[in-house]
Amino acid sequence: MxxxxxxxxxxxxxxxxxxxxxxxxxxxxxxxxxxxxxxxxxxxxxxxxxxxxxxxxxxxxxxxxxxxxxxxxxxxxxxxxxxxxxxxxxxxxxxxxxxxxxxxxxxxxxxxxxxxxxxxxxxxxxxxxxxxxxxxxxxxxxxxxxxxxxxxxxxxxxxxxxxxxxxxxxxxxxxxxxxxxxxxxxxxxxxxxEAQVTTNYNHMDENGRRYSLDRLDKQSLGYQPTLDFPITGTDGKIYVVEHKNPSNKVARWRWSKETVEQRYDELVFKYPYVYTKNYEKIDGAxxxxxxxxxxxxxxxxxxxxxxxxxxxxxxxxxxxxxxxxxxxxxxxxxxxxxxxxxxxxxxxxxxxxxxxxxxxxxxxxxxxxxxxxxxxxxxxxxxxxxxxxxxxxxxxxxLFDDDGFINAEVSREKLFDYVYFMETHKHFSPSDEEFLLGVDDGIAYYFFDDEELNFDLLAKIRTRAAAYVIYAANCTLADSELDEFNITFKKIPRDIPKL
Ligand SMILES: C[S@@+](CC[C@H](N)C(=O)[O-])C[C@H]1O[C@@H](n2cnc3c(N)ncnc32)[C@H](O)[C@@H]1O
Structure with a gap:
């Protein structure tokens, strides 16, 4: 390319x-x-x-x-x-x-x-x-x-x-x-x-739907012997593709033999031509x-x-x-x-x-x-x-200052909303737990700005959930301790989702 x-x-x-x-x-x-x-x-x-x-x-x-x-x-x-x-x-x-x-x-x-x-x-x-x-x-x-x-x-x-x-x-x-x-x-x-249609829909079927008639044979599609076959009409007459110059055939049916057999009822026979119905498109063009x-x-x-x-x-x-x-x-x-x-x-x-x-x-x-x-x-x-x-x-x-830290000008509510939305696609709404972002799908999300994730911090958590995602400045809990309480630690600012 x-x-x-x-x-x-x-x-x-x-x-x-x-x-x-x-x-x-x-x-x-x-x-x-x-x-x-x-x-x-x-x-x-x-x-x-x-x-x-x-x-x-x-x-x-x-x-x-x-x-x-x-x-x-x-x-x-x-x-x-x-x-x-x-x-x-x-x-x-x-x-x-x-x-x-x-x-x-x-x-x-x-x-x-x-x-x-x-x-x-x-x-x-x-x-x-x-x-x-x-x-x-x-x-x-x-x-x-x-x-x-x-x-x-x-x-x-x-x-x-x-x-x-x-x-x-x-x-x-x-x-x-x-x-x-x-x-x-x-x-x-x-x-x-609102398309203006130039077709003249000058026929109407038994249900009141308007249609025009399109000839089944076309001069302009290119000759193909398999699309040049006789069709017996409902009137018993034999219909053939019209070749204006039989020594240089260019016309053909638009439908194959199989399609003619399958959709025979849709054909209209008016000797010497066969037609299909082109219904008015009432829902637009x-x-x-x-x-x-x-x-x-x-x-x-x-x-x-x-x-x-x-x-x-x-x-x-x-x-x-x-x-x-x-x-x-x-x-x-x-x-x-x-x-x-x-x-x-x-x-x-x-x-x-x-x-x-x-x-x-x-x-x-x-x-x-x-x-x-x-x-x-x-x-x-x-x-x-x-x-x-x-x-x-x-x-x-x-969101971040030039050194990659959280910008001090950003309000806590906006920051919490950003982090919670990036995690869950839901908006943050403040609760009576200061550091709780929210609970979604059994997971409680916490954001402790400058604090260390340790047992003292865990003691502050009041919401019971199946699992926890905890943002904090650092973590001194061992991996086994995190696993025991189903905690995922995310380091601030490193793990704050970026776009
Ligand atoms: C051709 S005008 C659009 C006219 C508009 N379709 C209308 O019907 O009024 C292009 C507009 O894009 C604005 N524009 C140019 N650069 C832009 C940018 N970086 N951010 C936002 N708008 C910008 C211009 O100020 C201008 O108003």
């Missing part, structure tokens, strides 16, 4: 593993829900989401900066955002100064896509909007990260119509949306229930990759929609239309799915989740991440204005 190389790649290829874990600090809530809007660099925020959401996100939609080289929009479209530049300097080092904008963009995207891949559920899919500036590069790194076998589609969305008469060369009216499954064999897309109809919206309609919410002036240059994102969600989610957008911009994805839930009575949840300070004034504000509920977070303290 071809693999893309670029300057700085070796520095970022495993960088997602080095990203420090930070806690998320809730700043305020609008209504009550499980939706989240996070202000901060998505690299850090995605890492923060890993303990709770790894393997749980059904649909990711992202619309990263396209790297057009045009800066000065409300967001930086190149990778020259000061925060990203600082990050590149730290990760790639001195050679980072020589990177082209494509190298920089790839360095920025690669570790973020790695984390996104971990968050996807086994039946989930990611949709990535992109234009021709980086589409080819993006495809290659996605093949590497998600697996080329998990590539589902390159959708083509008509974002513009008309205009562009002053363009030199060929005007581009489209953008791409790359679609990858976490695991193609487990990922099933829903039908497109297979989604297609060409998104050109008005029902997918245009960039212009995205802007108008946003302007209507912000005193007639769109605070964002190129928001996506909610119709487009709603369509993607409709084919890639069920009613209880979690949806993630880690380049949230004006919050279109949350708006689309809210609209789709309103349409089908769903209870999808969204998680948005936005780097820029307008995360509150535009992203969250838009979601609030369209009636959405959410908790708003900032990135909080790192």
């Amino acid at each position: 071809p693999v893309l190389d670029w300057l700085g790649k070796e520095k970022v290829i495993n960088h997602h593993l080095d990203v420090p874990f930070r806690f998320l600090d809730k700043k305020f809530s609008v209504g009550a829900s499980e939706n989240k809007i996070i202000h901060g660099d998505n690299l850090l925020a995605l890492k923060s989401l890993l303990p709770e959401f790894a393997g749980r996100v059904k649909c990711i939609y992202i619309d990263p900066p396209y790297n057009t080289g045009n800066e000065g929009w409300i967001y930086n479209d190149a990778v020259n955002d000061p925060q990203i530049n600082r990050w590149l300097g730290q990760v790639v080092g001195k050679e980072g100064e020589d990177l082209t904008r494509h190298d920089k963009w790839l360095c920025m995207m690669y570790p973020r896509l790695r984390l996104l891949q971990k968050l996807l559920s086994s039946d989930g899919a990611i949709f990535i909007s992109i234009d021709d500036n980086e589409q080819a590069n993006l495809k290659l790194i996605c093949d590497e990260i998600f697996g080329a076998q998990n590539f589902c589609s390159c959708m083509i969305w008509k974002c513009k119509s008309g205009g562009a008469n002053d363009v030199k060369g060929i005007a581009c009216d489209t953008e791409s949306i790359l679609v990858y499954a976490k695991n193609i064999s487990a990922c099933q897309f829903n039908k497109d229930t 297979i989604p297609r990759n060409l998104l050109v109809e008005e029902r997918f919206g245009r960039t212009r309609s995205g802007k108008t929609e946003l302007a209507a919410l912000f005193d007639k002036i769109s605070p964002f240059a190129f928001p996506k239309p909610t119709k487009l994102i709603k369509f993607l969600l409709s084919i890639a989610t069920d009613k209880n799915s979690i949806v993630l957008d880690s380049f949230a911009g004006s919050g279109t994805t949350a708006h689309a989740v809210i609209n789709l839930n309103a349409q089908d009575g769903g209870n999808r949840k969204f998680i948005l991440i936005e780097l820029n300070d307008y995360a509150e004034s535009i992203t969250a504000e838009r979601v609030k204005r369209v009636g959405g509920s959410f908790d708003f977070f900032e990135l909080g303290a790192e």
Whole structure:
């Protein structure tokens, strides 16, 4: 498989593993829900989401900066955002100064896509909007990260119509949306229930179901002698494949002899042709990759929609239309799915989740991440204005300090929750036992910050359980003593689970 190389790649290829874990600090809530809007660099925020959401996100939609080289929009479209530049300097080092904008963009995207891949559920899919500036590069790194076998589609969305008469060369009216499954064999897309079908279903069966008739013989499939045989019709007549030029046979039946025998009752005989019934698909059509109809919206309609919410002036240059994102969600989610957008911009994805839930009575949840300070004034504000509920977070303290010890700034409750969640996938709730994290599946979990695990410490334990996991600074009990009480000792900070 071809693999893309670029300057700085070796520095970022495993960088997602080095990203420090930070806690998320809730700043305020609008209504009550499980939706989240996070202000901060998505690299850090995605890492923060890993303990709770790894393997749980059904649909990711992202619309990263396209790297057009045009800066000065409300967001930086190149990778020259000061925060990203600082990050590149730290990760790639001195050679980072020589990177082209494509190298920089790839360095920025690669570790973020790695984390996104971990968050996807086994039946989930990611949709990535992109234009021709980086589409080819993006495809290659996605093949590497998600697996080329998990590539589902390159959708083509008509974002513009008309205009562009002053363009030199060929005007581009489209953008791409790359679609990858976490695991193609487990990922099933829903039908497109609003697809406009051109077939004329001009027959009706005894149950009132409409259908069209498709000829069983086809000129275009390629000749095969085994698919060229006579069939006796229900009227006793003999039906044969029609060859327009018998000396150069190209036609054949679509069904084999066995299939004709097995499904004979489904055939319709109208001399000289045999037909099959093609029933109207009332639950929708297979989604297609060409998104050109008005029902997918245009960039212009995205802007108008946003302007209507912000005193007639769109605070964002190129928001996506909610119709487009709603369509993607409709084919890639069920009613209880979690949806993630880690380049949230004006919050279109949350708006689309809210609209789709309103349409089908769903209870999808969204998680948005936005780097820029307008995360509150535009992203969250838009979601609030369209009636959405959410908790708003900032990135909080790192779990470990620079020397690898537990960061003194981290509250005990957050630390306990982290350790207990990593052990059990359940949240910590305080009890009247100071050092008890919780009891799960017969195992009691304790966390004694600076203490030594010895008999005096065991005397403090009040909960009776089949087994114990005890975190402590060190342990002076012998292995046989640990075994006798069914205790697993975990050393702080060494054995605190890492991501
Ligand atoms: C093209 S815009 C997304 C527009 C969005 N789809 C909409 O409809 O409004 C890209 C967004 O990603 C944000 N962004 C860029 N780098 C980021 C990062 N490292 N972490 C989080 N957000 C980032 C930018 O600030 C910008 O708002």
